[in-house]
Amino acid sequence: MNDGLILTLLILAPLLAGAGCWVLRAAAARAVLVPAAGVACLLGAVLLLARGDGSLAAPAGIEAGLRPLAAGLDFALLAGFLWVAWRRKSLWTALFVLPQIPLLAWLETAGPEPYGPLFWADSLTMALVCVVCAVGSLICLWALPYMRRHEEHLQLARSRQPGFFLVLVGFLGVMNLLALAADLSLFYLAFEATTLCSFLLIGHNGDETARKNAVTALWMNSVGGLALLLAAVWAARTAGTLCIPMLAAPGVLGLVPLALICIAGMAKAAQPPFMRWLLGAMVAPTPTSALLHSSTMVKAGVFLVLRFAPAFAGSPVARILALAGGLTFCAAAALALGQSDGKRILAYSTISNLGLMLCCAGLDAPWALPAAALLMVFHAAAKGLLFLCMGTIEQRLATRQLGAQESLAQQLPRTAPLMVLGMLAMVLPPFGMLLGKWLTVEAATGSTALLLLLALGSALTVAYWTRWAGTLLGAEPRTPRRAAAAAADVADSADEDGAAPASGLDPDARRTALDEFWPAPEPQSRLRLGPELALAAATLMLAPLAPWLYALLAGPGAPAPAGWAWLAPVCTLAAVAGLWGAWRALRRDVLAPDPGLYLAGLTPACALDLHAAGEDSAPVAGPRAGYFLRPLNQAVTLDAGLYGLQSRLAEARLEPWAEALGAAALLGLLLGGLL
Amino acid sequence: MNALGVLLGGLAGLVLAPAAGALAQGLDRRLTARLQRRMGPPLLQPVYDLAKLWGKQPQRSGAWIGLCAWGCLAGSALASMLFFAGQDLLLVMLVQAAGAVFLVLGAMSAPSPYSRTGAQREVMLMLAYEPVLLLVAACLGLGAGGFTAADVLAAPEALLPRLPLAFAALLVALTVKLRKSPFDAAASAHAHQELVRGVYTEYSGPHLALVELAHCFDTALLLGLCGLFWATSWWAMVLLAALALVAEIAVDNACARLTWRAALASAWGAGVVLCVVNLFWLRLG
Numbered sequence: 001m002n003d004g005l006i007l008t009l010l011i012l013a014p015l016l017a018g019a020g021c022w023v024l025r026a027a028a029a030r031a032v033l034v035p036a037a038g039v040a041c042l043l044g045a046v047l048l049l050a051r052g053d054g055s056l057a058a059p060a061g062i063e064a065g066l067r068p069l070a071a072g073l074d075f076a077l078l079a080g081f082l083w084v085a086w087r088r089k090s091l092w093t094a095l096f097v098l099p100q101i102p103l104l105a106w107l108e109t110a111g112p113e114p115y116g117p118l119f120w121a122d123s124l125t126m127a128l129v130c131v132v133c134a135v136g137s138l139i140c141l142w143a144l145p146y147m148r149r150h151e152e153h154l155q156l157a158r159s160r161q162p163g164f165f166l167v168l169v170g171f172l173g174v175m176n177l178l179a180l181a182a183d184l185s186l187f188y189l190a191f192e193a194t195t196l197c198s199f200l201l202i203g204h205n206g207d208e209t210a211r212k213n214a215v216t217a218l219w220m221n222s223v224g225g226l227a228l229l230l231a232a233v234w235a236a237r238t239a240g241t242l243c244i245p246m247l248a249a250p251g252v253l254g255l256v257p258l259a260l261i262c263i264a265g266m267a268k269a270a271q272p273p274f275m276r277w278l279l280g281a282m283v284a285p286t287p288t289s290a291l292l293h294s295s296t297m298v299k300a301g302v303f304l305v306l307r308f309a310p311a312f313a314g315s316p317v318a319r320i321l322a323l324a325g326g327l328t329f330c331a332a333a334a335l336a337l338g339q340s341d342g343k344r345i346l347a348y349s350t351i352s353n354l355g356l357m358l359c360c361a362g363l364d365a366p367w368a369l370p371a372a373a374l375l376m377v378f379h380a381a382a383k384g385l386l387f388l389c390m391g392t393i394e395q396r397l398a399t400r401q402l403g404a405q406e407s408l409a410q411q412l413p414r415t416a417p418l419m420v421l422g423m424l425a426m427v428l429p430p431f432g433m434l435l436g437k438w439l440t441v442e443a444a445t446g447s448t449a450l451l452l453l454l455a456l457g458s459a460l461t462v463a464y465w466t467r468w469a470g471t472l473l474g475a476e477p478r479t480p481r482r483a484a485a486a487a488a489d490v491a492d493s494a495d496e497d498g499a500a501p502a503s504g505l506d507p508d509a510r511r512t513a514l515d516e517f518w519p520a521p522e523p524q525s526r527l528r529l530g531p532e533l534a535l536a537a538a539t540l541m542l543a544p545l546a547p548w549l550y551a552l553l554a555g556p557g558a559p560a561p562a563g564w565a566w567l568a569p570v571c572t573l574a575a576v577a578g579l580w581g582a583w584r585a586l587r588r589d590v591l592a593p594d595p596g597l598y599l600a601g602l603t604p605a606c607a608l609d610l611h612a613a614g615e616d617s618a619p620v621a622g623p624r625a626g627y628f629l630r631p632l633n634q635a636v637t638l639d640a641g642l643y644g645l646q647s648r649l650a651e652a653r654l655e656p657w658a659e660a661l662g663a664a665a666l667l668g669l670l671l672g673g674l675l
Numbered sequence: 676m677n678a679l680g681v682l683l684g685g686l687a688g689l690v691l692a693p694a695a696g697a698l699a700q701g702l703d704r705r706l707t708a709r710l711q712r713r714m715g716p717p718l719l720q721p722v723y724d725l726a727k728l729w730g731k732q733p734q735r736s737g738a739w740i741g742l743c744a745w746g747c748l749a750g751s752a753l754a755s756m757l758f759f760a761g762q763d764l765l766l767v768m769l770v771q772a773a774g775a776v777f778l779v780l781g782a783m784s785a786p787s788p789y790s791r792t793g794a795q796r797e798v799m800l801m802l803a804y805e806p807v808l809l810l811v812a813a814c815l816g817l818g819a820g821g822f823t824a825a826d827v828l829a830a831p832e833a834l835l836p837r838l839p840l841a842f843a844a845l846l847v848a849l850t851v852k853l854r855k856s857p858f859d860a861a862a863s864a865h866a867h868q869e870l871v872r873g874v875y876t877e878y879s880g881p882h883l884a885l886v887e888l889a890h891c892f893d894t895a896l897l898l899g900l901c902g903l904f905w906a907t908s909w910w911a912m913v914l915l916a917a918l919a920l921v922a923e924i925a926v927d928n929a930c931a932r933l934t935w936r937a938a939l940a941s942a943w944g945a946g947v948v949l950c951v952v953n954l955f956w957l958r959l960g
Binding site for chain 1: 770780782784791801
């Protein structure tokens with residue numbers, strides 16, 4: 001009975017909540033159903049964790065009827081995809097969906113009877129379920145004010161939010177089904193259902209680019225679906241069963257179906273040559289990008305490969321997978337360094353980190369698989385936070401360009417530091433991403449090529465995150481004119497909840513350094529800030545827990561690189577000391593007079609500090625003015641931009657190479673399986 | 676290494692290493708001055724400078740400079756402690772990069788064009804030396820059969836004859852980290868810089884003391900890494916570190932500064948390629 005409750009909470013509840021959002025179209029219904037779905041998911045996740053490993057038994061009558069129901073839904077999905085292919089005249093979609101129909105028909109009629117449990121949970125499953133429930137619920141909550149503002153901005157006559165939330169919330173149930181499925185045909189249903197969700201959400205905005213990118217996502221994911229179905233048919237014919245725990249044991253499946261499974265995972269995880277669909281998916285509203293395309297759906301590909309990793313450990317398939325993952329890690333990081341659009345940087349970063357996880361899955365060391373799972377969990381939390389903050393920034397600035405985000409910490413004093421925290425969580429100790437990267441490098445020491453790729457990729461990763469974080473933290477020179485403008489901006493814009501804004505800066509009050517970080521509240525809804533803060537808190541709190549998480553994922557007595565035991569106390573101490581130092585620094589009084597910038601004699605001495613002069617016409621010179629006076633009293637603005645690496649790391653030049661190498665890796669996987 | 680050894684090593688890394696680093700810097704300045712026919716400062720000048728800077732009034736031209744200065748020190752100090760406690764070399768390299776990240780963040784938080792241009796260049800130089808350091812650590816680990824500093828220290832024979840190219844690559848990375856020409860586009864060790872002091876421009880007073888102390892930690896860490904290439908006898912380690920320092924001083928006085936593009940190309944071209952060749956050589960031999 002308990003198992004049935006867990007399955008209902010995790011799978012059925014979000015699906016029903018999503019359906020409820022669509023049927024009852026009112027915003028009030030959404031405001032109740034979305035948090036309810038989140039609570040149900042979290043409750044289910046907690047019950048699952050308490051229950052422990054093992055198979056879950058659905059109620060007796062349901063299990064019998066589930067397989068035919070799944071088959072029916074599968075055919076309906078494929079029919080739907082074909083209809084889309086016909087409507088959009090997409091040859092590629094038809095090419096990859098049509099072969100799936102006879103294969104599925106064979107599987108359902110002549111395939112093996114379901115043997116063993118339909119649902120199963122181990123530590124990897126629980127990791128994915130926790131990620132989906134925690135990060136997913138927070139993103140769905142955040143999506144409520146975001147979509148309201150999004151539609152206000154677009155001035156739509158009829159709200160499209162019911163359909164959006166149907167898919168967004170229902171997707172949580174689909175992901176939980178994917179994580180818990182122990183039968184390969186059930187897994188395939190969930191896999192294709194995530195493709196459908198992605199297609200619907202990418203095309204949500206309805207304009208031509210969105211629709212085109214949705215179809216691209218559809219056919220590229222269909223390649224993955226076809227590969228998975230081929231592997232399932234092969235497994236049914238050779239091994240006579242579709243039970244995943246049995247198939248994932250070493251020696252049961254041949255190398256070719258395992259290579260096909262890797263290809264399916266790579267297509268879902270947007271590895272080269274399938275990168276384009278994820279880049280194109282960035283046109284979707286931000287909750288989609290945050291939920292599907294960074295935290296959960298693309299992790300389904302990694303989850304699939306990790307699930308079957310024990311079966312192909314040490315084989316040529318594993319070696320080629322590790323190499324392909326390492327190549328992606330390095331190439332996508334180089335591509336990210338050359339981007340100036342914030343969401344595209346995040347997309348390439350996602351692809352790069354997924355490559356790192358797949359590289360881990362192909363390595364032979366005993367700590368490689370727990371390291372990949374650890375990376376999965378930490379990446380989901382940090383990337384979710386980054387996408388949410390990026391969404392807020394995009395709605396404020398109406399642009400995603402990096403250049404427009406300079407000194408955002410002054411304009412958005414709550415969101416920008418959270419975003420910087422997310423970025424630092426991707427590269428710094430004691431956060432889990434760095435520890436996972438370290439474990440991967442430790443596991444890869446047997447291969448020179450992998451060491452090279454991981455070293456280069458790690459350096460490129462640090463470079464692009466540091467550049468972006470520094471841009472956000474920058475400061476514009478403060479002038480009285482800019483301060484007045486900032487105060488007026490706060491006074492004019494009402495809070496999203498409708499509350500009155502806080503008063504502007506009081507120049508006579510004692511200003512502490514805390515005020516520099518928190519000068520005036522951003523006009524931002526609590527429902528938007530809450531999930532962002534929660535994700536940031538999760539990222540912070542998970543950091544010192546990383547060794548315990550690793551032990552949970554790897555099982556008791558698992559080997560780890562030397563020094564792992566020291567890491568937790570040292571990093572916790574460092575983190576606590578850092579937070580204490582930060583708090584001390586924030587409480588310190590900002591000293592007057594203003595120290596000013598060192599301009600190496602460019603500015604004449606403070607005699608020209610004309611702050612009292614009229615602001616609107618003449619520029620004001622002085623150490624904090626941001627101008628200096630040239631001969632003939634011409635004002636020159638002080639400015640410093642970013643190194644635009646777009647020409648050197650041009651996407652147009654690098655991306656074809658990356659895709660070509662990825663396609664070569666795919667061929668290599670198949671050949672490695674065949675030979 | 677047992678727990679007591681780790682603890683003592685960590686303390687040595689926290690207290691003795693910056694002292695050794697400061698002494699190395701003092702030697703550096705003295706020797707450079709003599710090469711340039713000057714007298715040069717006293718050997719303990721870096722210590723006197725730190726004491727003077729610490730006593731100054733803190734002035735922040737960017738909101739985050741203080742926090743980032745502390746973060747820079749924390750990263751470098753932690754890396755040094757982990758190294759001298761005999762912990763994993765790859766982890767040490769990844770942790771010291773964290774200190775460098777904070778330096779850049781603090782420099783970019785000030786609205787100063789010198790500081791921000793210097794910070795951008797520092798990002799590019801970080802990109803230049805980080806893969807080289809990681810690959811050198813991997814070479815040492817593969818040569819010694821274990822990836823912790825303790826393992827390399829306990830190796831039965833000297834590693835330099837088997838890892839000469841990796842040592843050369845380490846010298847390239849050392850040039851960048853010690854801010855010597857030709858890789859000093861972001862901030863120079865000495866008073867010649869077209870960006871005032873580049874990435875350090877807006878760090879002043881106690882914050883400059885903190886980042887200079889972090890630099891002492893980094894110097895000690897990297898010279899210790901040089902010493903690990905002949906870990907069988909103590910005087911050989913010291914000699915190797917001293918030779919590395921002298922080589923750096925010679926190169927500094929001989930070369931002009933490279934732009935960040937040329938620096939990145941040569942650091943990767945020289946450092947990464949040398950390490951990869953050495954790795955292949957290790958596997959074959």
